[in-house]
Amino acid sequence: MKNKGEVYSCSKSRRTFLKNGMVAASAATVGAGVLAGGVHAFGQEDEKSGKLTKGDAAILRFLAAAEILETDLWVQYNELGGIQDSEVPGGSGSPPYVAALKVLDGDMDQYIHDNTEDEFTHENFINAYLASKGADIVDLEPFRTLTGSKATGSSGKPRLTNLMELTVDTSWWTRYRSRTKNPDFGDTFPQAIPSLAVGKHPAIPRTDDDLTPNDHIQAIANTAGFHFGTIEQGGTSLYPSLAQRVTSVEVLRIVLSIGPTEAMHFQTWQDKAGNAPSLTDPKDTTLVFPNLNAPPFGGEDFQTNLIMPEPTVFLSRSLPVCSIVRPTGTRGAAMGAAKFLTDMGLFRGQSPAFFAALRDLAADADEARRECGERDNHER
Ligand SMILES: [Fe+2]
Numbered sequence: 001m002k003n004k005g006e007v008y009s010c011s012k013s014r015r016t017f018l019k020n021g022m023v024a025a026s027a028a029t030v031g032a033g034v035l036a037g038g039v040h041a042f043g044q045e046d047e048k049s050g051k052l053t054k055g056d057a058a059i060l061r062f063l064a065a066a067e068i069l070e071t072d073l074w075v076q077y078n079e080l081g082g083i084q085d086s087e088v089p090g091g092s093g094s095p096p097y098v099a100a101l102k103v104l105d106g107d108m109d110q111y112i113h114d115n116t117e118d119e120f121t122h123e124n125f126i127n128a129y130l131a132s133k134g135a136d137i138v139d140l141e142p143f144r145t146l147t148g149s150k151a152t153g154s155s156g157k158p159r160l161t162n163l164m165e166l167t168v169d170t171s172w173w174t175r176y177r178s179r180t181k182n183p184d185f186g187d188t189f190p191q192a193i194p195s196l197a198v199g200k201h202p203a204i205p206r207t208d209d210d211l212t213p214n215d216h217i218q219a220i221a222n223t224a225g226f227h228f229g230t231i232e233q234g235g236t237s238l239y240p241s242l243a244q245r246v247t248s249v250e251v252l253r254i255v256l257s258i259g260p261t262e263a264m265h266f267q268t269w270q271d272k273a274g275n276a277p278s279l280t281d282p283k284d285t286t287l288v289f290p291n292l293n294a295p296p297f298g299g300e301d302f303q304t305n306l307i308m309p310e311p312t313v314f315l316s317r318s319l320p321v322c323s324i325v326r327p328t329g330t331r332g333a334a335m336g337a338a339k340f341l342t343d344m345g346l347f348r349g350q351s352p353a354f355f356a357a358l359r360d361l362a363a364d365a366d367e368a369r370r371e372c373g374e375r376d377n378h379e380r
């Protein structure tokens with residue numbers, strides 16, 4: 001069983017223990033620095049935690065980075081396929097892409113807009129909270145170097161993420177439908193859309209050439225439809241996984257309040273992905289969206305209206321099955337999330353410095369341990 005040793009009771013952080021003097025010094029520091037892009041070079045000096053524990057600051061910084069990257073990708077979706085307004089400005093929409101997305105649900109543009117706005121608020125809140133505690137914040141702007149879509153409707157501004165060469169893992173589809181398996185036990189799951197899990201696929205129109213023929217722009221919209229679920233199920237697992245390492249009750253409250261909104265996004269997108277029409281992309285005949293309700297698919301592991309988690313094994317196979325988020329193992333959770341985002345091709349074209357920064361933020365978050373009796377843990 002993989003879970004052994006992953007239960008974190010209160011303990012002294014190894015880093016705090018080793019660097020007690022430095023932590024005390026940084027706790028007295030007033031004013032937040034900017035990490036990644038700004039004043040601190042990664043790996044060269046100790047990031048400031050301010051009034052937070054080292055671990056809490058590291059967890060929040062990794063989450064801030066993840067949210068910045070999520071915001072960037074959702075902004076690209078909103079510019080072309082969502083609703084551009086004062087809440088989520090940028091771009092002017094691509095009517096053929098919007099129409100193809102609406103095949104999945106007539107409200108797709110509104111949902112894309114709302115998911116995008118949510119990510120902005122996650123990013124802004126976490127960084128503002130870090131700053132309010134005198135801890136370093138995260139700024140990835142120097143890595144905004146990728147060329148985005150050139151299709152009509154795109155703002156054309158530089159991007160942090162690449163939505164045009166995605167390799168989309170859709171195994172979450174069968175993972176949440178399985179009644180006997182859990183990734184925290186080392187179990188693996190078949191892909192819902194096997195051809196999306198290999199190769200490089202656009203999830204937004206790259207140029208106006210992608211707007212025709214009809215089945216091609218529909219394949220791009222279908223890819224987006226599944227990518228939405230892939231991204232948001234990742235957030236749904238990331239927050240509870242890292243929550244197990246948080247020390248302050250207030251930081252725990254933040255993590256426990258943002259995480260479930262990722263699950264609300266995931267739930268919506270899982271429902272919409274099930275409406276993606278079956279087709280073969282005429283411009284890339286290797287890309288096939290099968291009918292998930294018919295052989296060789298079908299059955300409970302693929303059925304499109306099973307959008308709530310099927311109960312499955314949790315913690316121990318000797319305990320009764322339970323309807324749960326999975327995975328939620330905490331060991332290596334941040335590095336796992338960084339790898340998951342990298343493996344999907346989201347950062348294709350990014351610089352070595354970007355990957356080094358992401359790895360450093362993840363390593364620090366994974367090093368966090370829940371601590372006892374050192375911080376303000378009163379109930380609120
Ligand atoms: Fe988020």
Ligand SMILES: [Fe+2]
Pocket residue numbers: 070119231232235262265
């Ligand atoms: Fe999200």
